[in-house]
Amino acid sequence: MRRINVAITGFGGIGRKVAELLLDRQPHYRARYQFDVRVVGVCGSSAGLIDEAGLDKARLGNRAAYTKGLTGSAFVESVPADVLFESSPTDFRTGGAALSYISAALQRRVHVIAISKGALALAYTSLSDVAARQKVALKLSGAAGSALPTIDLLQYNLAGCKISSVAAIVTGTTNVILSEMMDKECSFGEALSEAQHLGIAESDPSLDTDGWDTACKIAIVCNAAFGTAIKVQEMPRQGISGVTLEDVRRWRAGNVMPRLVGVIESVGATYDASVRLELCDETHPFFRVHGRNKAIRVSTDLMxxxxxxxxxxxxxxxxxxALKDFEHVLRDLYRPVE
Ligand SMILES: NC(=O)c1ccc[n+]([C@@H]2O[C@H](COP(=O)([O-])OP(=O)(O)OC[C@H]3O[C@@H](n4cnc5c(N)ncnc54)[C@H](OP(=O)(O)O)[C@@H]3O)[C@@H](O)[C@H]2O)c1
Structure with missing residues (x-):
């Protein structure tokens, strides 16, 4: 049975969930693809753990046994991985550690499943060029709306269509805050506290509330689906931190819902992107997209x-x-025995 070794960089909330689900699904990978999937290495900001034989949940949970300094290039250059899940913090200004993890992994012909957004928002084109040259996958669903289908919808289901516009609510935190403010007629500060209480806000909430998170995801989609190089910092961008109680009262009286929306529009042979605070009336499909929910609206020529x-x-x-992306990598690697 062929071994598929998995490594994870950034072992926080998401990295740990990925490991837990991968280990739970080992029987499925054996039965469906005849692949023996093992988690062979994980690292955080200051320490990591590598074992080519595979790590179980108990060892992954025992932080005291991690090797100090086994992180960064020391980790990614030595872990014997076929697939890397990248889930370290998002830094869209420099790409952060994620940029060096993804670059190093692709150079070593390791398939990459990116969950952090910064490196892709900054350098998608060059990273995807390296992936193509090295004949490995660079997948990005976790960085482009996660459970909401965005990139797969555009690249696979609507392949070949001319897409005139995409509008998407892709940041749960801003939708929760706006929904709270409208439901309870409360202030921005009170609604933000509720989003933090739910554990969905970024540690620096301005990344969400100033529209950066939506801008990163829209830039990634624009680059990956349309081949249009959009720079996050240059994208026209609105946030929601300036929304006041007076705004809320006016919108409630007018029966419109505020939604923070990432927009991609076809302009001639290319695409423009922006992040806007839109007021949706009752006939708009985003009017009832409430709380943590996300949404995407796509207009095509033929479909x-x-x-x-x-x-x-x-x-x-x-x-x-991210595991959906992994499943697709396994499908591509799978060769049924005749
Ligand atoms: N949470 C979501 O629903 C969601 C959705 C989509 C995308 N994402 C993205 O997924 C990533 C992870 O999110 P999260 O919620 O898991 O965040 P998190 O709980 O804060 O975990 C991030 C982890 O990254 C580690 N880290 C920091 N610097 C590192 C470095 N230089 N090398 C390796 N690891 C490093 C930290 O490790 P230490 O503990 O050792 O410092 C921390 O445990 C972020 O980029 C986020 O934007 C998250």
């Missing part, structure tokens, strides 16, 4: 218009999206 609602923000949804 009509689509709206998908769902894929709400939670760690299992994100890990599930």
């Amino acid at each position: 009509g218009d689509f709206v998908i609602v769902g894929g709400g923000s939670n760690p299992y949804g994100t890990a599930g999206a």
Whole structure:
């Protein structure tokens, strides 16, 4: 039976869920693909653990046994992986540690499943060029809306269509905050506290509330699906931190719902992207996209218009999206015995 070795960089909430689900699904991978999938290495910011024989949940949970300094290039250059899940913190200004993890892995002909957004938002084109040259996969569902189908919908289901526009609610935190404010007629600060209480806000909430998270995801989709190099910092971008109680009262009286929406529009042979605070009336498909829920609306030339609602923000949804990418990598590697 062929071995598939998995490594995970960034072993926080999402990295741990990915490992847990991979280990739970080992029987499925054996039965479906005849692959013996093992988690052979994980690392955090200061320590890591590698064992080519495979790590179980108990060893992964025992942080005291991690080797100090086994992180960064020391980790990624030595872990004997076929597939890397990258889930270290998002830094869209520099790419952060994720950029060196993804670059080093692709150079070593390791398939990459990216969950952090910074490196892809900054350098998708060059990273995907390396992946193509090295004949390995660079998957990104976890970084582009997670459980909400975005990139697969555009690249696979709508392949060949001319897409005139994409509009998407892709940041759960901002939708929770706006929904709270509208439901309870409360202040931005109170609604943000509720999102933090639910554990879905970024540790620096301005990444969500100033529209950066939506901008990163939209830039990744624009680059990957349309081949248009969009720079996150140059994208016209609105946030929600300036929304006041007076705004909320006015919108409630007018029966419109505020939604933070990432927009991609066809302009001639290329695409423009922006992040906007939109006011949706009752006839708009985003009017009822409430709380953690996300949504995408796509207009095509031949296949009509689509709206998908769902894929709400939670760690299992994100890990599930990354495991969906992994399943596709396994399908591509799988060669049934004649
Ligand atoms: N949470 C979600 O629903 C969601 C959805 C989509 C995408 N994402 C993205 O997924 C990534 C992980 O999110 P999370 O919720 O799991 O965050 P998290 O709980 O804060 O975990 C991040 C982990 O990264 C580790 N780390 C920091 N610097 C590192 C480095 N230089 N090398 C290796 N590891 C490093 C930290 O390890 P130490 O503990 O050792 O410092 C921390 O445990 C982020 O980029 C986030 O934007 C998250």
